[in-house]
Amino acid sequence: MKSLAFLIINFQILLAFNYSLEPKNVGAATQCFFGLPQVMDEHNNGNISNSCFVNMGTSYLVIDSGPSYSYAKEAYDKIKMIKNLPISYVVNTHVHDDHWLGNSYYKEIGVEIVGSSEFKTLPILEKTRMQMKISKDAYEKTTQTYPEVFVEKEKILEINGEKVYIKSVNKKAHTRSDLFIYIPSKKIVFVGDLVFNERLPSIRDGDVSGWLKALEELKSMDVDYIVGGHGSVVSKKSVDFTYNYLKTLKKEVSILMEEGEEIGDVVNKVKMLEYKDVNFYDSMHRQNVEQAYRMLEWENE
Numbered sequence: 001m002k003s004l005a006f007l008i009i010n011f012q013i014l015l016a017f018n019y020s021l022e023p024k025n026v027g028a029a030t031q032c033f034f035g036l037p038q039v040m041d042e043h044n045n046g047n048i049s050n051s052c053f054v055n056m057g058t059s060y061l062v063i064d065s066g067p068s069y070s071y072a073k074e075a076y077d078k079i080k081m082i083k084n085l086p087i088s089y090v091v092n093t094h095v096h097d098d099h100w101l102g103n104s105y106y107k108e109i110g111v112e113i114v115g116s117s118e119f120k121t122l123p124i125l126e127k128t129r130m131q132m133k134i135s136k137d138a139y140e141k142t143t144q145t146y147p148e149v150f151v152e153k154e155k156i157l158e159i160n161g162e163k164v165y166i167k168s169v170n171k172k173a174h175t176r177s178d179l180f181i182y183i184p185s186k187k188i189v190f191v192g193d194l195v196f197n198e199r200l201p202s203i204r205d206g207d208v209s210g211w212l213k214a215l216e217e218l219k220s221m222d223v224d225y226i227v228g229g230h231g232s233v234v235s236k237k238s239v240d241f242t243y244n245y246l247k248t249l250k251k252e253v254s255i256l257m258e259e260g261e262e263i264g265d266v267v268n269k270v271k272m273l274e275y276k277d278v279n280f281y282d283s284m285h286r287q288n289v290e291q292a293y294r295m296l297e298w299e300n301e
Ligand SMILES: [Zn+2]
Pocket: 094, 096, 174, 193, 229
């Protein structure tokens, strides 16, 4: 019996999915795992968004926990090989599940998880979107673990003498739940999906005008690094791609709306071909135009 149990345990270890994660040093004592510019599927197993570890001297501050328990465990194992420190907090930038399903691992090792108060309104689903798209092995041990510490407007953490400001955008931008995490002593801000690079942003749960305002605030911050939720550009210029796309989208849709064009014609006409080679253009751009139209129609009423 003993050997059978041993065999089963080893079999389970073999089954655990390996993401082959590699941390990248981005400066400001920060290592990030950058997700692939793809939709979640059984090949990438949800490795499509960013998860970052800030070395605060005596502990790590983790920004977003990734798509699964196994992703989170593998990420922390890799980071411990650089320097073995405990984790003080995990902060979830918003409610999209590619950014927080790894919470299940961090909760298990006793880490405090911080997120938007919007998490309080999220139901526990029978199956998450991630769960339906990725392999069983990769999703193994993942549970819908929500933050336990909520941010309404702002929360200030003090970690090893350094202040960390967690601020709510306080208007609908990428979602209603966007937080950004600003560490003045390191001149870095983590902004979740307010910033996309290397792929088009999804505006499905957001608001174009609120999002542009939020990005304008970020552009005015005194920082050297702005780290988004998708894409590996981390300089202050990382904001430009999303900002320019949304600004052009809003402008072109507004002009046609003022000319009285119907939604179907606007979707066909606002092609923005300068973005045609960007990942997700084919699957997402028309949808973004349609959503922008509906948002602006509502705003103008
Ligand atoms: Zn998102």
